[in-house]
Amino acid sequence: MGVGKSTVGQLLAERLGVGYRDTDEDIVAAEGRAIADIFVAEGEAEFRAVEKRSVRAALAEHEGVLALGGGAILDAETRGLLVGRTVVYLSMDVEEAVKRTGLNAARPLLAINPRKQWRELMEARRHLYEEVATVVVATDGRTPEEVTQAALDALELKEA
Numbered sequence: 244m245g246v247g248k249s250t251v252g253q254l255l256a257e258r259l260g261v262g263y264r265d266t267d268e269d270i271v272a273a274e275g276r277a278i279a280d281i282f283v284a285e286g287e288a289e290f291r292a293v294e295k296r297s298v299r300a301a302l303a304e305h306e307g308v309l310a311l312g313g314g315a316i317l318d319a320e321t322r323g324l325l326v327g328r329t330v331v332y333l334s335m336d337v338e339e340a341v342k343r344t345g346l347n348a349a350r351p352l353l354a355i356n357p358r359k360q361w362r363e364l365m366e367a368r369r370h371l372y373e374e375v376a377t378v379v380v381a382t383d384g385r386t387p388e389e390v391t392q393a394a395l396d397a398l399e400l401k402e403a
């Protein structure tokens with residue numbers, strides 16, 4: 244959350260001359276309400292089911308850069324959808340995470356004690372991010388442009 248998926252995803256798409264899409268945005272548009280509202284009204288399990296359908300549809304329809312929600316990899320079937328795809332895992336440390344997300348109620352899983360919750364989330368998730376990743380790109384101390392260049396270098400991709 245807040246690692247720069249949207250910022251870097253859009254820069255990467257521009258540099259590659261392809262489109263950009265974001266499953267969190269797809270869900271908000273399709274449901275007509277904020278993600279935090281879906282979490283509160285339906286719970287996380289239902290959100291993950293909606294998210295899985297959204298990832299499946301986006302992968303089928305979209306050619307280009309796709310940003311997933313930060314927790315999409317928690318679902319085994321969603322991870323399965325990523326097999327054979329080029330996946331960039333953007334990483335950061337906890338201090339960078341707190342700087343970027345702050346105390347923001349729009350991120351339901353970090354709303355109460357962001358530093359502690361972030362550490363716990365990462366302990367549970369890090370191996371899943373690494374499992375699906377083709378490359379890992381550290382974002383700490385790098386500008387979005389530098390992160391984008393590092394992703395292009397790691398993937399050995401040429402610009403359009």
Ligand SMILES: Nc1ncnc2c1ncn2[C@@H]1O[C@H](COP(=O)(O)OP(=O)(O)OP(=O)(O)O)[C@@H](O)[C@H]1O
Nearest residue numbers: 244245246247248249250251343382385386387390
């Ligand atoms: N490399 C970077 N260095 C410093 N700040 C950054 C960097 N990348 C993104 N940011 C800032 O961090 C915040 C979160 O970025 P962004 O919205 O792109 O992240 P995200 O991963 O898409 O977040 P979300 O989990 O909300 O989808 C924004 O304020 C953005 O400007």
Ligand SMILES: O=C(O)C1=C[C@@H](O)[C@@H](O)[C@H](O)C1
Nearest residue numbers: 244267278312313314350351
């Ligand atoms: O990491 C997560 O679990 C989440 C990340 C966001 O992208 C949203 O999909 C939602 O806030 C949940």
Ligand SMILES: [Mg+2]
Nearest residue numbers: 248249267310
């Ligand atoms: Mg985003």
